[in-house]
Amino acid sequence: MSWLDLSPVDALRRNHAVEHATMHILARRHPYLNAVARTDLDGFNVYGQVDTKTLADTAAEALGRLQNGESDLAVHPRCGTNLAVSGLLAGVGTFVAMGRSKPRLSRLPSFILAATIAVLVAQPLGLIVQKHITTSPHVEGLAIKQVTRREIAGLIVHKVELEQAC
Secondary structure, eight states: OOGGGSHHHHHHHHHHHHHHHHHHHHHHHOTTOOEEEEEETTEEEEEESOOHHHHHHHHHHHHHHHHTTOGGGGOOTTOHHHHHHHHHHHHHHHHHHHOSSSOGGGGHHHHHHHHHHHHHHHHHHHHHHIIIIIOOOOOTTEEEEEEEEEEETTEEEEEEEEEEOO
């Protein structure tokens, strides 16, 4: 058994896939929507001006489409995983470019080149990391428990709670 199959990790990966699928569908229907989402162990939160019924319907459709095999919806180009992979590779690339020989300022072009190459490589790599590590489209038996809305300091936050159906 892999660490990815451990119960809390698997729950996060599955919830992350439903979050991505929901955001894909929302963005297609509302291209100017300004909203972001964050996954947790019992579902995900959506931050932004989204109608509650629209979100609930979209999340239900997203879950159904994943359950019907549309696994491409589990990967999203604006996921934080992509940012993390970019930052990691840029940091490692710059560290490697630092070396110990010349004064740092004279190596600045090397630092910039290393970071740029890392960010270019990170774009497709981030999608691969999502597909194989941070999301799982295997959402069989998953169901939407409820969608709730609250306002925090003027920011609308919806909680989409997911549960394993019996």
